[in-house]
Amino acid sequence: MGKAKRIEKIKCIRCPLGCTLKIKISEDGIEIEGNRCPRGVEFAMQELKDPMRILTTSVKVVGGKLPLVSVKTSGTVPRSKIHDLMGHIKKIKIRAPIKIGDVIEKNILGLGVDLVATRDCDER
Amino acid sequence: MLVVGAGAAGMAAAKGASEKGAHVLLVDNEEWIGGILQQCIHNGFGVHRYKKELTGPEFAAELKSEIPSDVEVKTGTFAHEIVPNEKRAILVSREGIEEVSYESLVYATGARERTFQSLMVPGTRPAGIYTAGQAQRLINIEGYLPGKRALVLGSGDVGLIMARRMYLEGMEVVGVVERLPYPGGLRRNVKQCLEDFDIPLYLSHTVIRVEGYPRLEKVIVAKVDGNFRPIPGTEREFHVDTLVVSVGLIPVKKLVADFVKVRSGVLVSSSGQTSVDSIFAAGNVTTIFDLVDYVAKEGEKAGRSAALLAKGEFRGERLPIRKGKGVKILHPEWYDPSVPLSVYLRVEKPMEKALIRVGKYEIEAEDLTPAEMVNVDVEPPCESEVSVSVTEV
Ligand SMILES: Cc1cc2nc3c(=O)[nH]c(=O)nc-3n(C[C@H](O)[C@H](O)[C@H](O)COP(=O)(O)OP(=O)(O)OC[C@H]3O[C@@H](n4cnc5c(N)ncnc54)[C@H](O)[C@@H]3O)c2cc1C
Numbered sequence: 118m119g120k121a122k123r124i125e126k127i128k129c130i131r132c133p134l135g136c137t138l139k140i141k142i143s144e145d146g147i148e149i150e151g152n153r154c155p156r157g158v159e160f161a162m163q164e165l166k167d168p169m170r171i172l173t174t175s176v177k178v179v180g181g182k183l184p185l186v187s188v189k190t191s192g193t194v195p196r197s198k199i200h201d202l203m204g205h206i207k208k209i210k211i212r213a214p215i216k217i218g219d220v221i222e223k224n225i226l227g228l229g230v231d232l233v234a235t236r237d238c239d240e241r
Numbered sequence: 242m243l244v245v246g247a248g249a250a251g252m253a254a255a256k257g258a259s260e261k262g263a264h265v266l267l268v269d270n271e272e273w274i275g276g277i278l279q280q281c282i283h284n285g286f287g288v289h290r291y292k293k294e295l296t297g298p299e300f301a302a303e304l305k306s307e308i309p310s311d312v313e314v315k316t317g318t319f320a321h322e323i324v325p326n327e328k329r330a331i332l333v334s335r336e337g338i339e340e341v342s343y344e345s346l347v348y349a350t351g352a353r354e355r356t357f358q359s360l361m362v363p364g365t366r367p368a369g370i371y372t373a374g375q376a377q378r379l380i381n382i383e384g385y386l387p388g389k390r391a392l393v394l395g396s397g398d399v400g401l402i403m404a405r406r407m408y409l410e411g412m413e414v415v416g417v418v419e420r421l422p423y424p425g426g427l428r429r430n431v432k433q434c435l436e437d438f439d440i441p442l443y444l445s446h447t448v449i450r451v452e453g454y455p456r457l458e459k460v461i462v463a464k465v466d467g468n469f470r471p472i473p474g475t476e477r478e479f480h481v482d483t484l485v486v487s488v489g490l491i492p493v494k495k496l497v498a499d500f501v502k503v504r505s506g507v508l509v510s511s512s513g514q515t516s517v518d519s520i521f522a523a524g525n526v527t528t529i530f531d532l533v534d535y536v537a538k539e540g541e542k543a544g545r546s547a548a549l550l551a552k553g554e555f556r557g558e559r560l561p562i563r564k565g566k567g568v569k570i571l572h573p574e575w576y577d578p579s580v581p582l583s584v585y586l587r588v589e590k591p592m593e594k595a596l597i598r599v600g601k602y603e604i605e606a607e608d609l610t611p612a613e614m615v616n617v618d619v620e621p622p623c624e625s626e627v628s629v630s631v632t633e634v
Contacts, residue, residue, distance in 0.1 A: 128428045132288040133532055135429040137608050151608075170433065173283045173296055174409060175381055184384040187282035187298050196437060203409050217302050235282065236298035 169193035181213030181238040192230040243343040248276020250524025250540035251349035257544030259309040270319040275301030289534035344551035352490035352525035369457030373399040373487035388483030398426035400487030405434035416441040510575035513543025528572040565630025600627040
């Protein structure tokens with residue numbers, strides 16, 4: 118067991134349990150403690166490389182009972198791309214009716230994930 | 242059976258009751274069912290119940306799909322009065338006033354936000370001060386931004402999530418102010434809502450003055466001592482047009498507070514029964530839950546118990562649960578030996594490793610903070626009194 122060079126504590130955000138992960142970085146590699154499920158290890162490795170997040174926001178609706186419909190990315194996107202995504206999503210307008218799960222834009226900004234509706238919106 | 246409020250608690254209660262054979266009427270004053278979930282468009286819901294991470298509206302849709310079709314749902318319908326000794330309720334909707342009678346009732350009206358006015362902060366009373374829920378509704382449902390530059394008071398989950406939401410929508414968020422020495426919300430939210438976007442968190446600080454009229458112009462913040470008293474000389478000014486206040490939720494217990502036992506919320510047993518036999522309660526009206534999964538679980542249980550009572554198959558006992566050392570908030574108030582016991586608690590202070598005792602059971606836990614509610618499920622302890630305590634080890 119090599120000497121730990123650096124110990125970092127981060128919060129796993131894969132679920133609301135929010136385990137505190139202890140990441141020990143040493144000559145022998147990276148060791149992770151404190152996770153209550155395998156997703157914690159995955160999360161910690163990804164955080165070290167390039168943090169990924171699910172983006173949730175809303176999109177303007179034309180002709181709907183509600184002025185907006187809530188949306189999310191179907192998978193995680195690099196945190197560094199969130200600004201570009203928000204700028205792009207602001208310009209989108211979609212026509213009602215919309216069903217929960219409808220794909221609003223495929224492969225958004227080429228990130229390999231779709232923008233999907235998270236709520237129904239009926240026609241006015 | 243009547244269920245008042247169709248948030249997560251009420252929907253789950255309707256499901257539980259209907260599955261036990263009750264004829265259920267579910268009412269909500271909003272035009273949709275789902276309650277607060279519909280404006281919580283972020284993800285983080287349903288990890289326990291559905292084993293996947295959903296947004297608020299998606300959780301509401303999943304739960305709605307579980308409600309059997311024989312449940313009668315009335316939206317736009319406000320419960321105006323409950324008359325417990327005659328077992329009837331007065332409902333108001335666009336169609337007019339209607340009286341319904343019930344065998345048993347589940348009260349699931351949720352919580353409302355504490356307002357800025359109630360904090361008695363000196364200064365003007367300008368436009369631009371919102372509760373987090375009002376700001377959330379404006380942005381997520383109605384499609385307006387509350388202003389251009391905002392400060393958030395209160396670091397509970399609602400405050401943290403709104404800080405991120407406003408930031409992502411292009412507002413400048415100059416910080417989150419919290420009077421406690423630790424954040425009020427889940428730590429994952431501190432990370433993904435503030436740290437991710439370099440939004441500063443001012444712990445042990447509070448708002449001492451607001452200025453500007455008719456619109457907010459300035460908020461003055463100071464450091465506080467251990468008794469939350471502002472420390473002179475530590476003041477700093479924030480030039481903002483928006484102050485979002487997220488300083489706690491208060492259970493909406495008005496309709497029943499005159500005849501059931503209440504403290505901050507409506508007191509219930511582990512089967513959801515209040516101090517009045519035919520009235521049950523669940524969700525944020527009983528205690529403020531962090532996770533909707535817990536709300537749904539308790540709602541379903543209350544619905545089942547209420548249905549059994551309506552059929553004459555429910556005894557309903559209320560044995561005391563005593564709050565022992567280390568516990569700040571404890572739920573439920575009583576335990577009913579006929580059902581497994583789910584205890585929800587908040588610890589008094591942060592603890593790295595702890596031993597939780599529930600009657601004769603001992604459970605090890607790690608990493609506890611007052612901000613995060615702990616749920617412990619045990620078999621019925623079958624003791625005449627259960628005591629719950631937490632000790633650091
Ligand atoms: C901003 C925010 C973020 C959250 N984030 C998360 C999260 O990430 N993960 C998670 O698991 N949980 C989260 N929660 C917690 C969770 O959403 C709530 O605990 C849960 O939804 C509360 O459900 P409820 O049924 O008790 O109350 P509510 O949803 O408030 O429902 C009560 C309903 O009763 C109705 N009502 C009230 N009075 C009457 C009356 N007299 N007549 C008729 N109807 C009435 C109201 O209109 C409302 O629809 C969050 C909560 C908030 C506020």
